[in-house]
Amino acid sequence: MRWNLRMKAAEQGIWKSTEMRRRLAEAGLEISAGKMSALWTGNPTSIRLDDLDVICHVLGCEANELMIREPDKVTARRPRKTADNTTVGAPTVTPRLGRNRTLPPA
Template identity: 65%
Template sequence: MLWNLRLKAAERGIWKSAELRRMLADAGLELSLGKMSALWTGTPTTVRLDDLDVICVVLSCQPSDLLVPEPDKVAARKPAREMTAGADTPPIVRPRPGNPRSTPPL
């Protein structure tokens, strides 16, 4: 996902994270400096839905304006599947080498 917080803030004339942090606090969302920095400078690992609601109200936007899907990155994460001659054929399943069973306890 692409995180567009700074772009949406800039569209509203908000150029500093401290200014947005004050506006969020006025709307009832108290963020620590570290959390605000994570939201402002990069893509956060997590965003609470309650927090996202407040951010969207303050910036007058929708969650889809802040979170933009990147399907190419998802496709790049998929492991390459080993295929046989036909394109629609399922992958080949090969047994593992070695003894297929463990030895019973003594």
């Protein structure tokens, strides 16, 4: 996913993060300068749904307009199979050997 906040804000005439932060505060969402910077400059690792709802309200958009799918990145992450049907890039799973477990008491 690619975060599209700056483009959606620009479409509404919001060119600076401080202006966006002020409008969010007017709508009832107080965001710290650090969190606003993270939302404005990059892809946030997480965002509360309540916060996303206020952002969408301020920008007059839907959540899917703020997040753009990147299917090529998903395809690139998928492990590849070779001619002999082995998987390239997949982790090897090794079973752990340990004591046998007993059944719980009846």
